[in-house]
Amino acid sequence: MAKSDIEIAREATLQPIAEIGAKLDIPADSLLAYGPHKAKVSFDFLKTLQDRPDGKLILVTAINPTPAGEGKTTTTVGLGDGLNRIGKKTAICLREPSLGPCFGMKGGAAGGGYAQVVPMEDINLHFTGDFHAIGIAHNLLSALIDNHIYWGNALGIDQRRVAWRRVVDMNDRALRQITSSLGGAANGFPREDGFDIVVASEVMAIFCLATDLEDLTERLGKVVVAYTRDKRPILAQDLEAPGAMAVLLRDALAPNLVQTLENNPAFIHGGPFANIAHGCNSVIATKSALKLADYVVTEAGFGADLGAEKFFDIKCRKAGLKPDAAVIVATVRALKSHGGVAKDGLGTPDVEAVRAGAVNLQRHIANVKKFGVPAIVSINHFVTDSDAEVAAVKAAAEEMGVEAVLATHWAEGSAGTEDLAHKVVALADSGTAQFAPLYPDDLPLWDKVRTIATELYGAADIQADQKVRNQFKDLEAAGFGHLPICMAKTQYSFSTDPALKGAPSGHAVTVRELRLAAGAEFVVAICGDIMTMPGLPRRPAAVDIGLDADGRIDGLF
C-alpha cells in the first residue's frame, strides 16, 4: 500500500534552514529562523540584491479543476526538484495554505507523495504567523471603523454602508452574516456585518502585491472602508489606520524559506483567494527568488483561465515580471472528467473520453500563448493511466504546437521530472517569450472584462443589468478605470456554469457585481456565487486530528 503524505514527510531528512539558504547564497545571519526548518529572509539582505539580474520565471498552471485532481502544487514542487536534479539553481514559490480549511474537508496544501514541501504540519498550520498578522491587521481596521462611529462619527460614516467586514482564519458559516454592536449604548451603533476567511481579506491581496513596506502602507491607506450618506468613500487613511496596520504586518512581509523533501529551497509566502483576489504568492517572494536563483517555478490558483490570467494581467503587469515559460498541468483522469466521465468511472481506460476532454487543455494552451508565453504540458501520472490515454493527451498538445511530457514526481520525486525539467529549461532559455498582458491599462473596465471573456473563455459577449453597468461607469468616473480586472467566477468551467466542462463557446458571461479593491489596485468582476467564508462539513477533519503519544500530529493530510 502506498505511504500517506504525512508518512513520507516524516521519513524525510530535513536540512537545517541555514543550509537551504546557503544553496541560494543567503548568509546565515540574513535568515530569521523560526525553529530549525523555517526562516524569513531579512529585508536588509534582500535590498542588497536589487542590481542582480533576474533568473527565468516559470509559471505552473492547469486545466480547469475537476473532482479528479490535477496536482498543480505537486508539479511545482516536482519540477523544482527536477531542475535542481539536472544542475539548475532553482527555487520554487508557493502560496501559504489557509489554516481554517485543514479542519474542514480539504486537508493540507503542501504538495503530495514524493513532491512535498516540509515541515508540512507547520506550513499547513501557523507557519511563521503571516496569516495571523494579516487577520489582526484587518480586524484592527474593523475595530477602528466602529470606534470612530462610536466616538461621534466625525467623518460621517453611514453605518449601513460599511464596506469592510471582519475576518477569521476558520471555516465558520455562523459568522457569514451577523448584527454587531448590540447590547446598548456602551457597545456602539448596531449594524449588519459579517466575517470572511483571512485569505479573502483585501489586506491579503495587498500583502501579496506590495513591493515593500512603504508600498504596503500606501496601499493600506487607499482601502475604501465605508461610504457616507452621500456616497463619498471613506478610506483607511481617513481613520489613520495604515501605520498601525503596517506595524502588525512588518515582520510577516519578509518571505518565508523552507525546503522540499529533496532539500531544495522553497519560498512560501502569502495566499490570496483565487476568486475575489488574484491567487498568487507574494510579489516580494517571487522577486526575491528571481534574484537568488537561476530558475524560479511558481504556481497560480485554479485553472489557467483564472489563475494564469490573473498572474499575467495583475501580478506580472503590476510587478514588472516577465515570465519565460508556462507549464500546464493535466491528468488523464481530469481530462476524462472533462470528456463527460463520471467520478467513479475515471479509473477505467477511455481514450475517446480523453480526446473529448482534451479540448479543455487545448483552449488553455491557446490562451497562454496569447500572453506571449511559450507553454509545455505536464501530464501528472496516475497508475491507472493507460499508454493509449497518455498518447491521446500528447497528440492533443501537439495539435496545438506544444509538447506534453509525462511526469511521475508523485511516486518518484525528481527522478520523475528529469525529462520535464530539461524541456522546461530549453523552453525558458529559448528566448521565445514575448510576454504582454492581454489588455492595456487604458482600456475601459467594461472592455477589459469583455476581452477576458471573449478571448479566453470563448464567450460571445458579456452582459450586466443597468445597476452593474452604472457601477462600471461610476468606477471609471471615480478614476479607477485604469485598474486591471480580477475575475471572480467558477473555477470549474470556462463559462459561469460549473457543470459546463470541456471548452464551451458562444456563451454569455453575466457580471453580477463589481467590487473595488482600491488598495490591492484591481476591480473584482463577480460573475457567480463567490463564497468568502466556507463552512465545515458534516464530519469535519478536525475530529480526526490530534496528537499521538509522542506529541506528533495525526490526521492532518
Added chain:
Amino acid sequence: MAKSDIEIAREATLQPIAEIGAKLDIPADSLLAYGPHKAKVSFDFLKTLQDRPDGKLILVTAINPTPAGEGKTTTTVGLGDGLNRIGKKTAICLREPSLGPCFGMKGGAAGGGYAQVVPMEDINLHFTGDFHAIGIAHNLLSALIDNHIYWGNALGIDQRRVAWRRVVDMNDRALRQITSSLGGAANGFPREDGFDIVVASEVMAIFCLATDLEDLTERLGKVVVAYTRDKRPILAQDLEAPGAMAVLLRDALAPNLVQTLENNPAFIHGGPFANIAHGCNSVIATKSALKLADYVVTEAGFGADLGAEKFFDIKCRKAGLKPDAAVIVATVRALKSHGGVAKDGLGTPDVEAVRAGAVNLQRHIANVKKFGVPAIVSINHFVTDSDAEVAAVKAAAEEMGVEAVLATHWAEGSAGTEDLAHKVVALADSGTAQFAPLYPDDLPLWDKVRTIATELYGAADIQADQKVRNQFKDLEAAGFGHLPICMAKTQYSFSTDPALKGAPSGHAVTVRELRLAAGAEFVVAICGDIMTMPGLPRRPAAVDIGLDADGRIDGLF
C-alpha cells in the same frame, strides 16, 4: 529629559538568544529560535530536567493598583537583574502582554525605564504567536459548536444556552454582543453570541495551568461549551474538539525565552486575565525556570488581594509550587492615592497621606503572611518622593514585622536593586516559608469564597441572591465542589467598590454570578462588572503607531 522606554530599549545591546540560553545551561539545539532574540525551549529538553532540584520561587505582587502606577513588572525585571548582579543564577517569569490593548490606551507591558524585557516590540505584538494559536484554537471550538447544530444537532445543544463565546485579540466593543448565523438556512440557526478578548478565553487559562500536552488535551476536553434544553452540559470532548485544539496549541505550549536589558534570561509565557482567570504566566514556564535557575522571580496580576491570592490558591495549589518569598511593591504616590490624595496632587510631599494610605500596604502584608510566605516590601522610587515619605512607608512595613527597601531600577537598572536582591535572597534562603493555600480543597464553594472575603478582604460576610445560591448548590451537586475559587472583582479595592481605597473593613461582598471553568479547573465568583472585551478610546494609540523610514516601529509604548 528622561528617555522613553522605546529609546532605552533601542539602545540596548541584545545578545543572541543562544547566549541567554547558555546562562541557564540550555543547549543551543534545544532552543527553537524565532529570529535572533526569541526562542522556545524544546519539550524534549525540558523533560530531561524532571529530577533536578527546584530553585527558590519569589513572587512579586503589589498593593491595590491606583492611577499613580506601582511598577510590578518593572520591579520583577529589576529584581531579576539585581539577583543576577549579585551573582545569583536567576530567571524571571512574566505574562505575555495582549496585543489588542497596545492599540488602545495601555501601551506595552514589558517593564519600563532601565528594567525592561526585550525585544519589546515583538513581546508586545505577535511575539512567538502564542496568543494567535490560543485564539484560533478557541474559535475552532466555536465553529465546531455551530457546525454541530447546523448538521442536525445530534447532541441536542440548546442554542440559547451556548456557553462558549468567540475571541479576537483586539479591543473591539462592537463584537461584545452580536447575533450570528443570520442570512438564511445555509448559514445556520441564528442565536445570540459575542466575542471576548483572547486573554479572557478559558483556553488561555487552561494553557497557563496545563502541566504538559496530555494534561492540556484532557482539560480542553472538559470545557463546558453549552447545555441541552434539560440543562445537561455538553463538553468540548463531546464535539471531538480537543485533539485538533491541542494540535493548534502544541508549539505554543513550549515556554518563550527572551532577555532583560541587562541580558539576563526571562521567560514570558501565557497571559490570562487576572479577573475572570488567575492572572499568572504558565505553569510550564515557572516549573521550567525552577529547574534551570537557582532563583525565579515571577509576578501575578493586579494587587495581592487578587493576584497573589490566585497565584497561591490556584496556581501553586494545582501545580505543587512552594513559594519561598514574596515582594510587595508599593510606591509613595500610590499610597498617597490610597490616603485620599487626588491624582494631580500626588507630586506634592504629604507624609500624613502616605501614613493614611499605608493601611492598604499593611493589609496586603498581613494577607501574604497568612499563606505562610515571608514578605518584603519594595518601594518603587519616583524622583518626587521625599525622604520623610519613604521613611513613613518603611515604618508602616516595620509595624507589620517586615522590611521595606527602596528600589531605583527604573532609573538605574540592577544597580538600583542590589540591596533588595540581597534581602530577598536572605528571606528566600531563610527556610521560614511554610506555604499553604488559604483554604482546603474540600471546603464547600460558598465557604471558600467567604474565607477569601473575610480573611483577606476584611469583609464581614458574603451575600448572594437565591439564584446565585442555587448556582453554588448546583455546582457542588455536579461534582465541582472541590475546585478552587477564582475571584473576579475590582482590582482597585479590597471591597467590591473601586472607590473604597485604603483598607476597608466590615463590608459585605456580593457574589453576582458563578461561572464554571471546568477545563481550567476553577469556579469564577463574579463580584462586580467584569469587562471581557475592552473598547478603544476616543483617540486610539493606533493612530500614532507606524513605521519610520528605516522600518522601525514608532509610537508603541
